[in-house]
Every structure is written in C-alpha cells, then in structure tokens.
Amino acid sequence: MSEPELTCKEVVELVNDYLSAVMPAADRPRFADHLAECPGCSTYLEQMKTTIELTGQLREDELGDDIKRDLLEAFRRWKKSL
C-alpha cells in the first residue's frame, strides 16, 4: 500500500529533519517526490539552507583588547597559584 502524497504544509515540517539527516529512510521517497514536483517547496528548502548559512556567517573571531588584557591577567594569577 502506498502512502498518501505529502502536502506542502507537511513538507515544511519535515525540512529540518531532512537537513539534519534524521529523516527516516521510509519517508525519503515521498519527500523527494514532492520536492521534485513542487517549485514552492524546493524554494523553501533553498531558503532554509540560505538561512542556516547566513546564521553560520555570524561567527566572529574578534575580541576587545580590554577583555584580552583582563583575561591574561587572570591567567597569570592562576599560573602563580599552581
């Protein structure tokens, strides 16, 4: 017996499981069938990937000098106490 087709409303609920690689294998053909035929949902999937990518780009690697100085002092104190 074949499962009923997914609606777009159901697909958007599954997108994150798909992106996190936790979608059960049994659900994947229905999900793939839907995406292959639905421009709206494949755009939604792309938007979700872009969102995750943009969020990842927020990572900063810069640090204020005062924070560095304070922490280095704390580190030196800690070293002495060893």
Added chain:
Amino acid sequence: MEAARFARIRRAILSLPGEAVVVDHTRSGARSPETMAGDERELIDALLAGDEAVFASVVAMHQPGLVRVARAWVKDADSAREVVQATWLAALESFERFDGRSALRTWLFGILINIARSHTRAARRTVPLSALVADELTDATPIVDPERFFPRGHAWEGHWQAAPLPFPTPDAALERRELRALLEEAIAALPPLQQQIVVLFDIEGLTGPEICNVLGVSSTNQRVLLHRARSQLRAIIERHLGRSGDE
C-alpha cells in the same frame, strides 16, 4: 529546464547513501581545532604549562560563542560579559580537574550555563529547565503562516497558495550588513532555549549530542526547537526581503 532541474533534485535526494544532506559545519571557516582529540590534549597540556599564547587563542576562539549563549540568559551586553568573565575564572580554577571526557568547548559552555543560571536566579525568579522546555514546545506559533496554504476543503488543501520566491542574492555590502543586523536581532528575540540551540548548532558548530549535554534537553526536543528557531529566522529574512510571493 525546470523539469530537468526537478528530476535532478529528485535523483540527488534518492541517491544519497544513508541519511540526507548533512549541514556542513566547516562552511564558515574557523572551527575549533579541538574537535580532534589529539589537538585537544596538546592544547590542555599547553594551558596547564601556563602557555599564554595558547590561552589567548582559546579565549579568542570561545569568547564570542560564550557571550552569545550568555545573552540568552541575561539581557544586557554588560551582564553577559560579566557572566563570561566569571566563566573563564571558574574554568581556570577547576581546570586541573578537567578530565577531557567531554570536549573543552562543551565543558566551557556547561560552566557558563551554570553561572548564567545562578546569575538569573539571583536577579529574578527561578525558572526550572523543564518549564522552559515545556513553554517553548507548547508555543503554538506555526512555522509558516497557515494563510500561505490553501485552506481545508479546497481542492489544493495544504498546498502553497502564496509560495515562497527565491531569496535575491544580497550583493551590496550594505545589504549584507543589514541582513546580519537583522539576523542578530532575530536570534536575540528567540526564546532562551531556541536561542541557545541555534547559536550552539548553527554558529558555534557543536554537535546535537554536545548540545543535549550542555543544555540538558533530550535529542528530540533539541531537534524540534532547532527546527522552530530556524523556521522563525527564515520567515524573518523572507519578510525583510519582501518577497513572500503573494503580491
């Protein structure tokens, strides 16, 4: 053209071995080298030997993430910095007892959250974790506005009525800055657990099990909350770009 594209998508999804697309955590460049056990051991030995350069690099690597997570607990930037400062001091004090069973970052985030929680408790009422989880799970905000789908009884029930349109590529530096600011604001406005989960997973690159460990939530709840958080952020970007497809 379109038909060929969709056939390609379908083939790509079905041909994946095992599980589907895995989000690539290396995409944003700098990732903790300590995810490799050998490097981590060296790092810890150097810290215990008092190597300042190594300490500075560990601080530089984790400070931004620690501040972000602290902000989920204390609302102003100054208190967040205080909490992070206290975290480093506490970490130094107990560093000799760090047993390396978890990754250094997991250990640091664990200390931070304990400090942030007691900071919050001192400032206001106690909110038990279970209540936070329950709150965020029962929140009925739909992940996509239900009006975007054809209503019950319609021949196309549950299908897009106002389908999303592709995001335009933000090319100008100004647009990118705007988008960053918007995302930062949107993340700060998320409920505390979702905020921490999205920060730890999508920005700091922790794994699902590490996050469950740090926050004390189940993996199912972690997934549901990550899903909610990402969906909210997508909707906010979509609204900002003004391309909801229903004009």
